[in-house]
Amino acid sequence: MQPRTALLAIFSTFLQFETDHVHTWASDPKLRRSMQIHLEQSQQTDLSAKFWSLYWHKRWRADTMQKVAAGHLAAYLQEACYWTAQKTSTRFSSSRYGVSDYFQIAMAQVDKILKGFNSDQGFNLQNYASATFASLMRETLRQRREIDICSDWALLRKLSQKRLVEALKNHGMPQDTINRYVLAWTSFKAIYAPQQATGTQKLEKPAAEVWSAIATQYNQERTTQLLPNAAAITVEELETILMTCAKAARAYLYPAQISINTPRPGQDAGEFLDQLPNTEQASLLEEMIATEDVKTRQTQHQQIGEVLVTAIQALDPPSQSLLQLYYSQAYTQQQIAEKLEMKQYTISRRLTKLRKTLLTALATWSQETLHISPDSDVLKAMSSSLEEWLTGHYGPPPLPLH
Known part of the structure; x- marks a missing residue:
């Protein structure tokens, strides 16, 4: 990877990968124009990249040009994220994820870096980001390993009610539907309790008699747990509901990573980065750190x-x-x-x-x-x-x- 040296590039370009290797630095026109204006307006020509990172972080904190500031900071942190991804890939070489995978995992959570960084401590944003990126990559890897090796039935048994509700809300379900699905899940956990001490990650699908018992449990509880006129459930409906719960949980705990260079849905051209507003405000330089x-x-x-x-x-x-x-x-x-x-x-x-x-x-x-x-x-x-x-x-x- 060729490191960037010019301030304009540092705050407006992004790494692009081919397979698992860096292909080139891609320039974002809006961020480049924004940074160019700020550099021209500045009366000091020797300001460092660290100075500008603190400036943009202050703008991000103040909700002033927040999306533009976030874009500049995401560009600034590209190298820190890349080297951390490379180190993580080396450390966990047995994982099926490569450098580009770790890179996208971490950059998708760059908001956490910006929220957690405290410039008053006097530290470098890149160093803070490197440490936090590493933690995010390890945690995501741990979660993904856990989810990848679990069958749907094992995942449902490991899941907490809080996580399930969050997953169903994230799936876009109304509250009354969530209540039905939660009751189906609690009935499943109450009845399907395998006794094996090991191997629970690959739990098999419940037997027919277990499904009948789960449905009976649901139908007995529905009048008190749901609305009085709540309909009874069949075994087929119950299985469909629980499979939907498992799918929603996987999507919530293991979200797909979308590159900021990905074309917007339904469009042949244009990227997510293009949605950054074109709002340069040169007067903000008066408020520089x-x-x-x-x-x-x-x-x-x-x-x-x-x-x-x-x-x-x-x-x-x-x-x-x-x-x-x-x-x-x-x-x-x-x-x-x-x-x-x-x-x-x-x-x-x-x-x-x-x-x-x-x-x-x-x-x-x-x-x-x-x-x-x-x-x-x-x-x-x-x-x-x-x-x-x-x-x-x-x-x-x-x-x-x-």
Whole structure:
């Protein structure tokens, strides 16, 4: 992949894949025009990509040009997402998903990155995104593995009522229909309870006598759980309802990923990106993030890095090596355990203890230097920032952004 160096490209181009390989950078005309106007209106020619990412994130937070800002930030995060996808693909090489799959999975959830990022912490949006992208990819992979290996009947038994209701609402069902489907599902779970201790992921379809018992359970409960005049149900209707529940649950828990370059439905030309409004407002440059504020955050970020580097240097060599293996070598905890001839839970505990040690150093510095008391919310933010810093510190060197 050829890295971008020009600000105009960084905030207006998107990766395009052929099979599982990067094909080219595709430019979005509306975003390019928007960025060109802002660059021309700016009185400072040496502003960095980080500065502009903070500017667009502020616009996104303020609901000012939000869709345009989101487009610029999605373009900005393309490289961070790509390298994280590549690392995830290497780490989980046994998965059937490739780099392009992981990339699309993560970029479809870029809103979570924008909502979770706090520019006041002084960290880099790309580093934060890399850490969060990795978490989103792993969680999606875990969910998909679980769903892929489950039969419809096993999935229905694993499903919670809350998730089922959410899935049916997402499917567009009215409330009275949802109530009927939920009653069918609760009747299914009450009657169909296999006793095998293992192999429940591949549960077979219930036998005929079980279906009859489920229908009887439904019909007994319908007058109290539904409307008094609710119709009785047949075995055939019951099976159809439960199959619809399973289909809705899979679609809700395992949504299809749509590329932002996908043609809009029913049209031969045009992409989803074309729906970004053409609303450039040059006057917004007057509200740009003050350079002094950016410099203050950069200074704090540098100080935090120094604190954490000092804390890492104080660790014993095996602990330093463990951090290096986990954050830079794309090894899973299980692979590290095999390499070091230890148990996986031992590696997990040591990593947790090391993070706690570094978090304590960060909290102490914050209290002494910034006079911030480390309450639960602050510690949660620091923990996220620590993971972000470790990912950036041990990860590949940053791309040249000018």
